[in-house]
Amino acid sequence: MTKVIEVLNLRQGYGKTVVLKQINLKIKAGEILALLGPSGSGKTTLISSIMGMLKPQKGTVTVLGNQMPNRQMLSEIGFMAQTDALYGTLTARENLTFFGAMQGVPKARLGARITYAAGVVKLNSHLDRAVQYFSGGMKRRLSLALALIADPRILILDEPTVGIDPELRQQIWKELHHLAAEGKTILLTTHVMDDALQADQLLLIRQGEAIAQGSPAGLVAEYRVKTIEEVFLKAGRMQDAHNSNG
Amino acid sequence: MRIIAMAKRVITEMLRDRRTLALMFLAPLVILSLFYFLFQSNKQQTTSLAVRNVDDALVQELKGKHLKIHKVTADKDAQTLIKKYNYAGFLTQNGNKLTLTLQNSDQSKTARIKQSFQSAQIKLRAAETKRQLKKQAIMIQRLQQQLNVNHPQSQTSSSNQTKSAQYQLKTNYLYGSSSSTFFETLLPIMIGFVVFFFVFLISGISLLRERTSGTLERLLATPVRRSELIGGYLLGFGIFALCQTVVIVLFSIFVFKVQILGSLWNVLLVNILLAFVALALGLFVSSFASSEFQMVQFIPLIVIPQIFFSGIIPVAQMSAPLRMFAHLMPLYYGGQSLANVVEKGVSFAQIAPNLGILLIFVVIFLVLNQLALRKYRQI
Numbered sequence: 001m002t003k004v005i006e007v008l009n010l011r012q013g014y015g016k017t018v019v020l021k022q023i024n025l026k027i028k029a030g031e032i033l034a035l036l037g038p039s040g041s042g043k044t045t046l047i048s049s050i051m052g053m054l055k056p057q058k059g060t061v062t063v064l065g066n067q068m069p070n071r072q073m074l075s076e077i078g079f080m081a082q083t084d085a086l087y088g089t090l091t092a093r094e095n096l097t098f099f100g101a102m103q104g105v106p107k108a109r110l111g112a113r114i115t116y117a118a119g120v121v122k123l124n125s126h127l128d129r130a131v132q133y134f135s136g137g138m139k140r141r142l143s144l145a146l147a148l149i150a151d152p153r154i155l156i157l158d159e160p161t162v163g164i165d166p167e168l169r170q171q172i173w174k175e176l177h178h179l180a181a182e183g184k185t186i187l188l189t190t191h192v193m194d195d196a197l198q199a200d201q202l203l204l205i206r207q208g209e210a211i212a213q214g215s216p217a218g219l220v221a222e223y224r225v226k227t228i229e230e231v232f233l234k235a236g237r238m239q240d241a242h243n244s245n246g
Numbered sequence: 247m248r249i250i251a252m253a254k255r256v257i258t259e260m261l262r263d264r265r266t267l268a269l270m271f272l273a274p275l276v277i278l279s280l281f282y283f284l285f286q287s288n289k290q291q292t293t294s295l296a297v298r299n300v301d302d303a304l305v306q307e308l309k310g311k312h313l314k315i316h317k318v319t320a321d322k323d324a325q326t327l328i329k330k331y332n333y334a335g336f337l338t339q340n341g342n343k344l345t346l347t348l349q350n351s352d353q354s355k356t357a358r359i360k361q362s363f364q365s366a367q368i369k370l371r372a373a374e375t376k377r378q379l380k381k382q383a384i385m386i387q388r389l390q391q392q393l394n395v396n397h398p399q400s401q402t403s404s405s406n407q408t409k410s411a412q413y414q415l416k417t418n419y420l421y422g423s424s425s426s427t428f429f430e431t432l433l434p435i436m437i438g439f440v441v442f443f444f445v446f447l448i449s450g451i452s453l454l455r456e457r458t459s460g461t462l463e464r465l466l467a468t469p470v471r472r473s474e475l476i477g478g479y480l481l482g483f484g485i486f487a488l489c490q491t492v493v494i495v496l497f498s499i500f501v502f503k504v505q506i507l508g509s510l511w512n513v514l515l516v517n518i519l520l521a522f523v524a525l526a527l528g529l530f531v532s533s534f535a536s537s538e539f540q541m542v543q544f545i546p547l548i549v550i551p552q553i554f555f556s557g558i559i560p561v562a563q564m565s566a567p568l569r570m571f572a573h574l575m576p577l578y579y580g581g582q583s584l585a586n587v588v589e590k591g592v593s594f595a596q597i598a599p600n601l602g603i604l605l606i607f608v609v610i611f612l613v614l615n616q617l618a619l620r621k622y623r624q625i
Contacts, residue, residue: 051467055624069625074469085464087255089262094255101251102468130262146464 004029004154004185005050009059012042012049019045020208023059027187027201029153030180034199035189036232042208043189044082047158050187051077063154075104078147082158082189084139088132092123092142095131096149103150117145120175122168136163144172155179157188161195173198196228204232211235248470252478253485256452260486270448270486274440274494281436282502285429293355295362296333299340307366308337312358335359433504434513434584435556437494441517442524442577443549445487447541450528453479454541457532466623472616479529480522480612487521507591513584516597519604520580526611527576533618556581576607 007025011018020042027033035043048054050061052069061068064076086095096114105113118124121141126134131142140163147155155176161169177198180186188195196202197216204212204219212219212235216228223231260267296316297305309315318327324336324347334355336347346363350356456462465475495513498504506513531548535541555561555572558581564572572578579600586592 052625053463053466053623069623071469071471071625074467077467079464079467081460081464081467083460085460087259087461088459089259090255094258098251098255099464099468102248102465102470104248104469 002028003062004031004064005187006062007046007050007059008062010046010049010056010061011058012045012054013057018057018208020049023205023210025203025210025213027185029185030183031201032176032180032186032188032199033201033203034196035187035203035205036191036196036228037189037205038191041205043205044158046205047156047187047189051079051156075150076152077154077156078103078150078152080143080147080155080157080160084136084143086131086139086142086146089130091128091130092118092134092145093127095142096127096145099146100149103152105150113149113151117148120148121145121172137165137168140164141168153184155184155186155188157186159190160188161190161192169194193228202228204235206232206236206239209239211239248474249477249481252470252475253482256479256482257485259452260482266448270444270490271493274444274490275497277440278433278436278494278498278502281432282429285432293334293358294332295359296327296331296336298336298338300337300344301339303370304339304366307369308362310362313362337363429502430504431585431589432558433498433502434588435558435581437498437513438517438520438580438584439553439556439577441487441491441494442520442552442580443545444490445483445521445524446528446531446549447545448486448528449479449483449525450532450535450541450544451538452483453529454532454535454538458537463622466619472619472623475619476529476612476615480525483525484518484522487525488518491517491521504588506588508587509594512587512594512597515594516580516583516587516601516604519601519608520576523576523580523604523607523611526608526615530611530615530618533615533621551575552577557585576604579603 003026005025005027007023010020010023010025012020012023023046025033025046035046037043045054049056050063050068052061052063052071052073055069063070063073066073087098090098093114096117097110100110100113101107114127115124118127121144123138123141123145126138131139134142140160144157144160147157161172164172173195176186180200188199190196200215202212202214202216202219203210212223212231214222219228219231220226223234225231225234292312292314294314294316295308296318297308298318305315305317316331316333318336320327324338324345327333328336328347328349332349334349334352338345346359348356348359453462456465466472491514495510495517499506499510527548531544532541535544552575555575556577561569561572561578561582583597583600587597
């Protein structure tokens, strides 16, 4: 299995407003792809389309060889939402147990999975506290643990490192690389350049269009600049120039 | 399996939220108790009636537990006296002519005076008839004695006549009793309404909270079916609605001493079906609200009109278009069935059609719910 996620000529929008146009994307097993772009550029819409929450207006989205939307495929995807969608009155363990059951984790394995997922985000000692008393960073970490609970083949993480301190961020990246080495496919969105450098592949999105695509080093070389930030700025200027010409 | 996990989560969340729990179980009891006392005090209220120059026999008959008679001699007109002493009514007699002036600011007092007046007249007339008959009987007896004829047949006929004169009126009540109050008639309907209202509110708001906090969207990012999601809600809240119904019905029986002529199981069954309609409706309606505030706005629009058609106002007396409209109201079927079971003791077979319609309401709202969830996930 080479292509785990494939997006072809995707156009997506809500009603008449077009949010994404002409998006093409391929992610192989064991690869980490970061979607980079300012807020409002369409990153979350692209994620929703890949997960099949939205039907493509044009083009196709394929996950593990199945055309999306496909409900069954969602059991192969571990998702971390941008907003911490947690049940505040429940404890961390209850949240993990509930989402584990929803993802279809067998009861016998659930205990071990909770220990593992909470371990990755260092929440093991807080498992039996109600989530409403968690700090912002702890909630973010629990959201990530929820994505890991079912041992999915694909991880889709929307802004995973927001509100997480640098030390834990390092540890999370270490774990993500470890998961990728095991053959898991990871798609994440970010607007933090440090995160972008950790990814194997970058897709730069601006105003709903893919303006540049490639490995971090490759992009820096291609645009003859020093940082990813500069790649983004240069590619953005080129997009504007192209659009005003066309 | 996912349905069970969903239901378990809904129940755990609910149990942690003490205030909502209290609202669901105590508030209905408070409302019903308040309702009970409101109608009880009305029963014990006394009405004052002033009389002037009225025959003692009539006054004696008018006097009752709740009607207090004031004999007045002052030579002022009725309006002045009523205003001055706050009498509910003023009765004067002039020869054979009676004049009754009523304050009429409290219709229930007016009704009581009129009622007492009617019953007094009936009693007086009956007494009069009785006297007449007695007189006749004596006359006949005298006549027979005078004639001195041994006529066994006429003898018996005369004794029959004497007996019939002593007949007394005894009223039997088909439903309720002479102590039946407005409260007892309305209580079954009120129980149904209270169950409906609280289940609607709490289920609607809790699904709404799930929408606004983003957990619904997160939930739909798992392979859960939309039907499993709705089913879990139905099961979780259904259990609470069941408990609530049992508490309310038992409270009514043991505290208000309401007599249920029909089967208690039928009362519970109707209430539970009503709770399920409210549940499905609340969940559905919550998809049109984007905040708790907007959810509450649906109460006057969707819940209040239900009261009007629940049987508190007799639907049979409504105009044809309104009667048609009543058939769109779940509480119309629920209230009717409850009243019939509690007051008339009808059997399951007789309420079955209504229960069937309530079930159809549940199914319709559940299907609509499923469609409404498409907004979040298109499969």
